[in-house]
Amino acid sequence: MKVLLATLVAPVASVLMAIAAQAELKTQLVDYKHGSAILEGYLAYDDSFQGNRPGVLIVHEWTGLGTYVKERAEQLAKLGYVAFAVDMYGKGIRPDNPKDAAAQAGIYRKDRKLMRDRVTAGLSVLQKNPLTNAEKIAAIGYCFGGGTVLELARSGAPVAGVVSFHGNLDTPNPADARNIKAKVLVLHGAIDPYVPPEQVAAFKKEMNNAQVDWQLISYGGVVHSFTNPEAGNDPSKGSAYNATADRRSFAAMQQFFNELFQP
Amino acid sequence: MKVLLATLVAPVASVLMAIAAQAELKTQLVDYKHGSAILEGYLAYDDSFQGNRPGVLIVHEWTGLGTYVKERAEQLAKLGYVAFAVDMYGKGIRPDNPKDAAAQAGIYRKDRKLMRDRVTAGLSVLQKNPLTNAEKIAAIGYCFGGGTVLELARSGAPVAGVVSFHGNLDTPNPADARNIKAKVLVLHGAIDPYVPPEQVAAFKKEMNNAQVDWQLISYGGVVHSFTNPEAGNDPSKGSAYNATADRRSFAAMQQFFNELFQP
Numbered sequence: 044m045k046v047l048l049a050t051l052v053a054p055v056a057s058v059l060m061a062i063a064a065q066a067e068l069k070t071q072l073v074d075y076k077h078g079s080a081i082l083e084g085y086l087a088y089d090d091s092f093q094g095n096r097p098g099v100l101i102v103h104e105w106t107g108l109g110t111y112v113k114e115r116a117e118q119l120a121k122l123g124y125v126a127f128a129v130d131m132y133g134k135g136i137r138p139d140n141p142k143d144a145a146a147q148a149g150i151y152r153k154d155r156k157l158m159r160d161r162v163t164a165g166l167s168v169l170q171k172n173p174l175t176n177a178e179k180i181a182a183i184g185y186c187f188g189g190g191t192v193l194e195l196a197r198s199g200a201p202v203a204g205v206v207s208f209h210g211n212l213d214t215p216n217p218a219d220a221r222n223i224k225a226k227v228l229v230l231h232g233a234i235d236p237y238v239p240p241e242q243v244a245a246f247k248k249e250m251n252n253a254q255v256d257w258q259l260i261s262y263g264g265v266v267h268s269f270t271n272p273e274a275g276n277d278p279s280k281g282s283a284y285n286a287t288a289d290r291r292s293f294a295a296m297q298q299f300f301n302e303l304f305q306p
Numbered sequence: 307m308k309v310l311l312a313t314l315v316a317p318v319a320s321v322l323m324a325i326a327a328q329a330e331l332k333t334q335l336v337d338y339k340h341g342s343a344i345l346e347g348y349l350a351y352d353d354s355f356q357g358n359r360p361g362v363l364i365v366h367e368w369t370g371l372g373t374y375v376k377e378r379a380e381q382l383a384k385l386g387y388v389a390f391a392v393d394m395y396g397k398g399i400r401p402d403n404p405k406d407a408a409a410q411a412g413i414y415r416k417d418r419k420l421m422r423d424r425v426t427a428g429l430s431v432l433q434k435n436p437l438t439n440a441e442k443i444a445a446i447g448y449c450f451g452g453g454t455v456l457e458l459a460r461s462g463a464p465v466a467g468v469v470s471f472h473g474n475l476d477t478p479n480p481a482d483a484r485n486i487k488a489k490v491l492v493l494h495g496a497i498d499p500y501v502p503p504e505q506v507a508a509f510k511k512e513m514n515n516a517q518v519d520w521q522l523i524s525y526g527g528v529v530h531s532f533t534n535p536e537a538g539n540d541p542s543k544g545s546a547y548n549a550t551a552d553r554r555s556f557a558a559m560q561q562f563f564n565e566l567f568q569p
Contacts, residue, residue, distance in 0.1 A: 233510055233522075240507065247496055250526050257526035258554065259496075263513050264520075291521065294561055302554075 067091040068120055070113075073127070074134065077164035083134040084165055085113050086127050087120035088174055097179035097304045098169045100195075100202070101128040102162060102188030104271070105148040107137040111271055112185065122297070125174045129165030131158075131191065148187045155215060159198040162191050166200060179203060179304050182225075183296065184210055186268060189229075196225040203303040204228065206296050208270050212238055212246035220253035227257040228299045230292040232265035236281040260295055262288040330354040331383055333376075336390070337397065340427035346397040347428055348376050349390050350383035351437055360442035360567045361432045363458075363465070364391040365425060365451030367534070368411040370400040374534055375448065385560075388437045392428030394421075394454065411450045418478060422461040425454050429463060442466060442567050445488075446559065447473055449531060452492075459488040466566040467491065469559050471533050475501055475509035483516035490520040491562045493555040495528035499544040523558055525551040 067090035075082050085108060088096075099119050103112045108130045116126035131151060138144040151158040162182075170177045181204040184192040189210015196205045197214065199222035206228045214220075227250065231238060243259070250257040268274035268282040270289045277283055330353035338345050348371060351359075362382050366375045371393045379389035394414060401407040414421040425445075433440045444467045447455040452473015459468045460477065462485035469491045477483075490513065494501060506522070513520040531537035531545040533552045540546055 227526075233520075234514060244503065247524065247526070251497060254527060256550075257496075259524045259526075261510065261522045261524075263490075263510070263522075264517060287519075291565075295558075298557055298561065 068117060070117065070120075073168060075164065075168050077161050080161075081134045082130040082161075082164065084108065084127055084130045084168060085116055086125070086168075086172070087113075087116040088125045089120050089123065092123050095174055095176045096123055096125055097181070097300070098125045098127065098172070098175040098177070099300075100162075100166055100169050100180065100182040100192075101126060102131065102165075102182065102184035102191045103128065104185045104268075105144040105187040106139070107132045107144075107147065109137060111273060112188075115183075115185075124300075125169065125172055127165065127169040127172070129162060129168075131161050131165075131188075152187075152190065152211070155194055158191055158194050162195045163198065163200060166195070166202070181206065181300060181303055183208065185270060186210060193227070193229075196223045196227060198222060199224060204299060206230065206299060208292060209235060209238065209267050212242050214249065217245075217249040217252070220249050220255055223253060223255045226299070226303065227255055228295065229257070229259040230295060231259055231261050232267060232269050232285070232288065233261040233263050234265065234278075235267045237267045258299075260292070262291065331380060333380065333383075336431060338427065338431050340424050343424075344397045345393040345424075345427065347371065347390055347393045347431060348379055349388070349431075349435070350376075350379040351388045352383050352386065355386050358437055358439045359386055359388055360444070360563070361388045361390065361435070361438040361440070362563075363425075363429055363432050363443065363445040363455075364389060365394065365428075365445065365447035365454040366391065367448045367531075368407040368450040369402070370395045370407075370410065372400060374536060375451075378446075378448075387563075388432065388435055390428065390432040390435070392425060392431075394424050394428075394451075415450075415453070415474070418457055421454055421457050425458045426461065426463060429458070429465070444468065444563060444566055446471065448533060449473060456490070459486045459490060461485060462487060467562060469493065469562060471555060471559075472498060472501065472530050475505050477512065480508070480512040480515070483512050483518055486516060486518045489562070489566065490518055491558065492520070492522040493558060494522060494524050495530060495532050495548070495551065496524040496526050497528065497541075498530045500530045521562075523555070525554065 070087045073084045073086050112128045116128045119126040180202050182192040183206040185208045189207030192205040197219040202225045204226040208230050265285050265288045266278045269285040272284045274282045274284045333350045336347045375391045379391045382389040443465045445455040446469040448471045452470030455468040460482040465488045467489040471493050528548050528551045529541045532548040535547045537545045537547045
């Protein structure tokens with residue numbers, strides 16, 4: 044009888060240990076600097092994974108570093124990545140209304156050098172983390188952050204790939220695409236009024252002219268902010284969550300990562 | 307010692323059995339009819355899978371049913387699907403030069419009712435196969451075949467999804483998109499000269515107007531026929547194989563199938 048119990052207990056114990064191991068998500072606010080600016084990013088990783096691992100840089104929407112991208116960082120950490128959500132605006136600068144958000148985003152959208160340097164400061168934090176395999180880093184971003192990771196790529200940053208979710212695709216300097224070393228994946232709502240067909244066409248031309256390795260997925264009937272439940276459910280407003288496109292775009296990103304980070 | 311050997315032999319035997327099981331690919335030419343036309347399709351399935359399973363209909367390029375789509379059928383059979391490559395042209399009609407291929411394809415492209423009815427005759431063969439789960443059928447096609455599976459969808463056919471690889475996207479009857487029940491995935495070379503941006507834009511408008519569940523992936527720097535090694539390696543000719551886009555598009559199709567056929 045004791046033997047029987049032991050054979051039962053051992054698997055149960057190992058299941059419990061596996062559950063405990065899965066739950067070792069570590070998160071931490073990280074202060075860092077860019078010039079005189081104090082920034083506060085958010086790091087997430089799973090302590091049950093061993094050794095260094097691919098890193099994912101995450102750039103927030105125009106509202107700044109908030110719950111949404113923190114949850115994305117945690118989601119990626121659970122998949123085995125070191126995830127670092129950067130702070131583009133500065134510690135405590137978290138606009139809570141469209142006017143202030145547009146003003147903050149505008150600072151960086153109008154000054155692409157500042158945008159690049161600011162996001163590169165965040166990249167540096169991730170690169171230097173001892174858990175990160177610095178040869179295997181991707182950058183992803185949402186809306187404003189999607190445009191930012193494309194700008195990071197245009198700076199020639201040593202990232203394996205960038206993924207834009209409903210991001211702006213415009214650039215004042217299309218010729219800079221020649222600097223791009225990263226593979227590029229753009230996930231786009233086909234009727235996103237903030238990223239209209241002319242902008243998409245100009246982006247494709249920019250990428251083709253520079254012979255970038257790029258892909259763009261259009262999701263039919265989908266508008267801006269489709270990955271964010273906070274965007275609500277009314278597409279007529281131009282921004283709305285779409286659960287199907289959210290799921291599909293996350294899966295497309297994972298497949299892209301599998302290609303980038305294959306052993 | 308005997309006990310030790312037994313513990314060694316059992317796993318080895320089961321590995322060998324698994325290899326043998328994987329190899330049970332069955333293929334067969336299938337004669338069938340559409341009106342008075344005699345057609346010869348190609349069926350492939352893996353006999354080591356049990357029970358009925360999702361079916362994939364495959365429509366050939368303008369050269370007709372040949373080695374290329376037969377190999378695709380076998381590839382899909384090994385993944386666990388019942389695959390049926392249809393014959394659009396008629397038994398023995400296998401054009402071996404562009405002029406004859408264009409003439410054959412033109413017959414069906416100019417008569418969309420005939421195209422729909424002809425491909426539906428092939429669908430019927432797959433639906434009736436006892437190995438097929440008729441509730442779970444997708445249709446895929448290459449070039450001419452990509453256009454054909456879109457036309458099948460526009461006919462209102464009861465397929466869960468259709469996938470076009472470098473297919474034509476045009477239609478004389480955009481309003482027919484309202485009949486579409488299938489989810490639609492289009493895999494497109496971004497610089498395909500045979501499917502130019504105006505055709506892509508018209509297709510998107512057609513799909514959006516009819517509120518179809520559609521997705522379109524553009525592959526940067528990629529021309530027509532990108533999945534077919536027979537297309538050669540010179541993109542300046544407008545058609546060329548692209549190994550990366552081939553791999554990515556196949557993976558996108560698999561992900562799409564996973565969504566369509568989830569239990």
